[in-house]
Structures are given as C-alpha cells and as structure tokens.
Amino acid sequence: MPEMFRQYSRKWRMQNIRLRILLSVIVISFILIIDYQSKKLIEALDQTVILNSFITFHKVNNHGIAFSLFDNLDSSGLVFLNIIIVIVLVIIIRELLLNLKNSLFYLVGLSMIFAGGLANLIDRFDNYSVTDFISIHLGNIYFPAIFNLADLSITFGALLIIYYFMKDKNELN
Numbered sequence: 001m002p003e004m005f006r007q008y009s010r011k012w013r014m015q016n017i018r019l020r021i022l023l024s025v026i027v028i029s030f031i032l033i034i035d036y037q038s039k040k041l042i043e044a045l046d047q048t049v050i051l052n053s054f055i056t057f058h059k060v061n062n063h064g065i066a067f068s069l070f071d072n073l074d075s076s077g078l079v080f081l082n083i084i085i086v087i088v089l090v091i092i093i094r095e096l097l098l099n100l101k102n103s104l105f106y107l108v109g110l111s112m113i114f115a116g117g118l119a120n121l122i123d124r125f126d127n128y129s130v131t132d133f134i135s136i137h138l139g140n141i142y143f144p145a146i147f148n149l150a151d152l153s154i155t156f157g158a159l160l161i162i163y164y165f166m167k168d169k170n171e172l173n
Contacts, residue, residue, distance in 0.1 A: 035148065089121065105160045
C-alpha cells in the first residue's frame with residue numbers, strides 16, 4: 001500500500017507541475033498578444049484618444065526604460081541596456097522554472113514580470129523603442145509617466161510577489 005501511495009503521489013506532483021507550466025505559458029502568451037495588439041492599435045490610430053476623465057491614450061516612443069530613464073543613450077549604450085534586459089529575463093525564467101511548486105501567486109507574478117519584460121524587449125527590437133501610450137491623470141494632475149500594458153503586467157506581477165512574501169506561505173500553497 002505505501003508503494004502505491006508513493007507512485008500516486010509522484011504522478012499527482014508531475015501532473016500538478018505540468019498544469020503550473022501550462023498556466024505560466026497561458027499567462028505569458030496572453031500578455032504578449034494583448035500588449036502587441038494594443039501597441040499596434042495605438043500606432044494605427046496615431047492620435048490622442050481621451051478614454052475617460054482619468055485615462056488618455058497618447059503614443060510616445062521610449063528609448064530608455066521605466067519613466068524614460070536612460071532615454072538619451074547612444075547606440076552602444078542601448079546595446080548594453082538590451083543585454084542587461086536579456087540577462088534579467090533569463091534570471092526570471094530560471095526562477096520561474098525552479099519554483100513551479102511554490103504558490104500560484106509567486107508563479108503568476110513571475111510569469112507576468114517575464115511577459116511584460118519580454119513584450120517590451122520585442123517592441124524594442126521591432127521599433128527600436130518601446131511604445132508607451134497610457135496616461136493617467138486627475139484633471140491637470142498627471143501621473144509622472146506614460147506606460148503600456150507590458151509595464152502594467154510587470155507592476156501587477158511585482159505586487160503579487162510582494163503579497164506572496166508578506167503572507168504566510170502555508171496559507172497560499
């Protein structure tokens with residue numbers, strides 16, 4: 001009986017890991033597709049669109065990273081920046097694959113960060129910059145950065161990971 005239980009337990013763990021890999025692939029694919037399509041739509045509109053009193057779509061090409069940091073780098077600086085981004089993405093995917101048994105909050109958070117980073121990297125190679133277009137404001141008070149859906153994915157992924165580390169890990173598994 002114990003041997004049969006061990007085999008069943010091993011089989012269940014493998015199946016559970018496969019489901020977690022599938023979940024991660026779905027999250028990453030969904031974010032990549034939605035981000036790519038949203039950027040293409042904004043490029044096609046080529047105008048400012050007021051969605052409501054808080055959100056405006058206005059296309060900006062960001063050659064740097066978040067909040068337009070390093071926006072004025074020369075070509076060798078941009079190559080170095082892209083190399084750093086690729087290294088960070090490799091570290092994230094390694095962490096993701098090594099932690100498939102951890103909480104779904106951690107798994108989905110890492111998947112969202114990876115997808116957002118990869119989406120912006122793809123945009124960087126496609127357009128030589130990242131297309132940002134979401135502007136948040138309240139009247140004449142504007143959030144200090146224009147961003148895109150990949151940036152939102154990175155932010156929400158980071159929030160999920162912070163939540164995972166702040167909560168009791170036994171409660172989340």
